[in-house]
Amino acid sequence: MKLYESETVELKEIYTSDLKKEIVAFANTNGGTIYVGVQDSGEIIGLDNADFVMQQISNSLRDSIRPDISMFTNIELLQEENIFFIKLTVSQGTKKPYYLSEKGLKPTGVYVRSGTTSAPASEDAIRMMIKMTDGDSFESNRSLVQDLTLNRLNEEFKKRNLEFTKVQMKNLGILSADDIYTNMGLLVSDQCRHSIKFAIFQGTDKLVFKDRKEFTGSIFVQLTDAYKTIDFYNGTKATFHDLLRTDERDYPEDAVREALLNAIVHRDYSFSGSTFINLYSDRLEIISLGGLVSGLSLEAAMLGASQPRNEKLAALFYRMKLIEAYGTGINKIMSCYKGLPVQPEFENVEGAFRVVLPNIHAKNLSLEDEKYLPILKLFEKKKEITRSDVEEILGIGTTHAINMLKEMLDKNLISKVGNGRLTRYVSK
Incomplete structure (x- = not known):
């Protein structure tokens, strides 16, 4: 019996921990067979402790590779002329990408077969495998980052006397059924990679720049920080009727809150760019990426129609009583300006959605x-x-x-x- 290495055959003289890389590579590509106790030349030299090596391989499959790959592997003990060697058959997995649990879902942990070698997969290749396996829903896809902490989310749950357990995390879509963090988990984690950028301009255009801030971390931190900053710059005008004083904000607080919540809950997080908040002397603009969900027109949204792009995120915000009901945000913003001479504007273009809240006290001054x-x-x-x-x-x-x-x-x-x-x- 003569064996040769190929795209689907790997020969190993002895067992080493690197064997798991070959297993991952085969499972992520087209499957293959690994022979242990066979030299690169194809000569079968056998193993002195074949039973022990079989146990080592079995343990490695169970403990070192995620998701569970055991159902796609088969370990056999073969004999030829009193020489024992091992045949490990790896089928192409259905939950790609498979990865080394100690490295995570990144190039150092994900391998693919390339010719007769196993090579690290690129981030783009990893994303493509996730999309092909998990589907098009961004929030349900497995996160490329698995080293996550949920300290801020845990605090928010405690404030509301809500239970925060692993079962709850799975029900909310933060963890997958096999304990892998999803992109939903990444969004609400302290390591969230998206951000909100806040810019303040003097006047009604971008000619004179005054200040800039960027809010990062869990989207709950971003929501709080962005609202507090807008509130700081949201001026108050006192009006007097006889001796009675009434304070009125430049931007109705409920309108600001709804616009900000809508931008966070409904934006398309498959885009890596930031949500933008621009404050001028006469208006506040909030621009979120993604635009309305395909098939939902601006006219329909104005009537109260709603189709959340991030259903799990919207459900979480609803559970935490940050939003009251789907499809009410635009109507609430409009009601805040009812009877006023200035009105909010909503613009939906391919790839972005913009809300413009006018400053109800602004005077239309020339430059x-x-x-x-x-x-x-x-x-x-x-x-x-x-x-x-x-x-x-x-x-x-x-x-x-x-x-x-x-x-x-x-x-x-x-x-x-x-x-x-x-x-x-x-x-x-």
């Missing part, structure tokens, strides 16, 4: 008139202002302040009340 913004913002805290207030906020002299106030009166941005030392100015 030339934006120098008056610091003065106009004084009215967020005061019903009336004086010339001295303008001098202080801008750090200018009396003559300059008088001229600026006169310009604003001429442009009908403010009104004058009283005369002489009792002169006051109110916002229009």
Whole structure:
């Protein structure tokens, strides 16, 4: 009996721990046969302790390779002229990619057969195997990152007195049936690879940049950090009716919350890019990747129709009472602006969805008139202002302040009340 190495045959003189790489490679490709006790030349030299080696191989299959590959392997003890050697048959697996449990779902742990050698698979090849095996649902696919922690998610469950066990993790789609983290698990983990980028611009375009932040970590951390940052910049304007003062935010808080939740729950996470939040003097924009699910029009979404792209993620947010019901987000945002002269805008294009929340207190200033913004913002805290207030906020002299106030009166941005030392100015 003469044996030769090929794409489907591997010869091993003795057993070593590297044998598991060959097993993984065959299971991930077209299957194959491994002979132990046979030299590279094809000469059968046998094994002194064949029974023990068979047990080592069996243990390696059980303990060192994931998912479970035992049902796709068969170990035989062969004999030729009183020489014992082992034949290990590996069939192509149905749960590819198989990987070394100590290395995980990455090139150092996933091998494929290439000619007569076993080589590490590329990340693209690993993704393709996952997609072919698990289907097109991103959140249900196995995560390429398996070294995950769920500290923040655990905290969120504790706040709500919810049970957080391995059974719950499987029910929520965080873990697969064979204890492998899914992409859903990656999203809610502390190692989430997606982020939210927040930019603040002076004025109504991107010509003058003021600040930038990026929120990372579990999407629950990102949600909290993004909302707090928007809230920090969400100005408050005081309105007075006789002696009664009413505070009103530039952006209705419920509208901000719904827009942010929708961007996180419904974006397409198969894109690696970030969710963008852009804050201008007159509007807040939230841009999420993916657009509406194929077949769902913007008109249908405006009517309340809903088809979550990430059903497991939406179900988790619903369970945690972050969202109340599917398909209500846009209507809630619209209701926050009911009766106001400015209205939110929704735009769906291929690959992206944009929500624009207008600043209900913004004045439509030209680029030339934006120098008056610091003065106009004084009215967020005061019903009336004086010339001295303008001098202080801008750090200018009396003559300059008088001229600026006169310009604003001429442009009908403010009104004058009283005369002489009792002169006051109110916002229009």
